[in-house]
Amino acid sequence: MPLDLEQRRTRLEVLKEDARGCNACADMAGHPRNMGDPSATLEERCLVVATAPGPTKAGANDPVPLDGDHTGDSFSRLLADADLRRDQLYVTNAVLCPPRRGGRSRKVRAAEIANCSRFLSGLMVALDPVLVVTLGTTALRAVSELAPHGLSLHRDVGGVHRWMGRWLLPLYHPGPRAMIHRPWAAQRRDYATWRSLMD
Numbered sequence: 001m002p003l004d005l006e007q008r009r010t011r012l013e014v015l016k017e018d019a020r021g022c023n024a025c026a027d028m029a030g031h032p033r034n035m036g037d038p039s040a041t042l043e044e045r046c047l048v049v050a051t052a053p054g055p056t057k058a059g060a061n062d063p064v065p066l067d068g069d070h071t072g073d074s075f076s077r078l079l080a081d082a083d084l085r086r087d088q089l090y091v092t093n094a095v096l097c098p099p100r101r102g103g104r105s106r107k108v109r110a111a112e113i114a115n116c117s118r119f120l121s122g123l124m125v126a127l128d129p130v131l132v133v134t135l136g137t138t139a140l141r142a143v144s145e146l147a148p149h150g151l152s153l154h155r156d157v158g159g160v161h162r163w164m165g166r167w168l169l170p171l172y173h174p175g176p177r178a179m180i181h182r183p184w185a186a187q188r189r190d191y192a193t194w195r196s197l198m199d
């Protein structure tokens with residue numbers, strides 16, 4: 001039986017507490033970590049997986065995934081164009097801690113994706129999403145840690161796939177580099193597909 005709203009909220013709080021004490025990745029000790037967007041009402045069961053926390057325009061560690069920087073602005077525009085609201089979604093990251101080297105962002109390591117997959121797995125249980133949207137290759141790889149899906153972003157972007165008894169929609173990360181592979185108009189169509197799956 002699906003969890004009710006109160007049960008989902010309770011499980012999410014337990015998971016957040018667990019993440020606060022996690023030291024599984026050697027380089028991540030002491031970093032702040034954020035499970036996901038606190039504006040989510042959890043009423044609609046849509047989980048969005050991005051990559052990792054990045055710096056905001058102000059230079060602080062991003063307290064909310066895909067918010068407060070240029071990529072977050074693009075994400076907000078794509079959502080608004082598709083008539084999607086952030087509070088309908090639970091936006092998290094494949095890796096909860098900001099990957100940094102010498103004060104600068106670095107690529108997420110495979111071991112970090114694997115280590116952090118236990119929190120993604122916990123979110124699957126806590127939120128019981130009907131729809132999972134991955135943004136970028138790191139996110140698509142992260143969900144494959146939970147169950148193989150055999151998808152590639154380049155080939156399967158924008159398609160809707162059955163996975164773990166749910167719908168999985170792989171999209172590009174809305175950062176500037178996505179435009180190289182997926183023009184803005186195509187991304188808008190992808191988000192319209194996403195909107196249709198929320199009905």
Ligand code: SF4
Pocket residue numbers: 019022023024025028029033095096097112115116117
């Ligand atoms: S990235 Fe995830 S697994 Fe690694 S220390 Fe942070 S919370 Fe733990």
